[in-house]
Amino acid sequence: MKNSGLLLPPELLTELHDRSRFACGKPALNQFLKKYALINQENEISRTYVATRGDSVVGYYTLAFGSVSHAEATPSVNAQLPQYPIPVILLARLAVDVREKGKGLGKGLLKDAMLRTLAAADIAGLRAMLTHAKDEDAKQFYLRYGFQESPIEPLTLMLNIKDIRASLS
Template sequence: MGGRFGPVHKLTAADEAGDFDCGRQELNLFLQRYALVNQRANSAQTYVSCVDDAVVGYYSLCVGSVGFDEAPHRVQKGLARHRVPVMLLARLGVDQRFQRLGLGRALLKDAILRTLQAADIAGIRALLAHAKDEHARQWYLSWDFEPSPTDPFHLFLLIKDMRAAGR
């Protein structure tokens, strides 16, 4: 991940998140209060990058499914009209002091690699991100995510596209 950030690892109680501030209170609050609780309950797994012991970036993954009609045409193609299995990139945040340094890109790449590993074990058609605002939506679109026909802020990246891109 480069010399300035630590390697991405699963969140532990030793990781300090109290000063984390990505500029979005709901993302800060999730990391500080709920990420470890959700991880212990097996409802979401959170991965972090730290400088010293302080979290400077994180993302959370959980599995889910979406209705067939909520998925873009390329995600639907070749599937029966049932719910579509996805890996949900539930949250992704980078501390404001470390934004625009490539950490978000590194975290997304790590999430993609973990999603590809999971897709080799269980059925996952795509990685789904819920963009929090237009800036985040544009960022995911720059990674070739495709918008849902029912919500332009729900964005999909097909497993086959991740594999083809060597991500």
């Protein structure tokens, strides 16, 4: 059994992870982890990665593939591209348990998501990471890490793959 005090790096969610005590302060994010994350994985819709202390989830993020129109894309994402949907990876969820807030876990989860995004981009080709911030606080979090606002959707944020590579090198 895992050490209950040691924070472990993100790994793919399984039914062995205890999600029952996870509470991030946002009911929709709590409910997604507890009710839908595994179902979405089983249905090949998305993948959820969890950071744990022992078997208890203390933070998570969810990735899925998607596309964005040129109108929605930021200038750095749609520059010099044909008028087809632009392939992106969707950072669908990112949440940290309230007991872990302020310890850098959100930043660590985002970095892990970026590394997995680069691996996917090397295999299939992606132009950007996209997220739909749930509120203004979430938007400010992503803006600190270089995400840019969509010209038509203020809570839709994107980060070009080239910028992810540069930030992690």
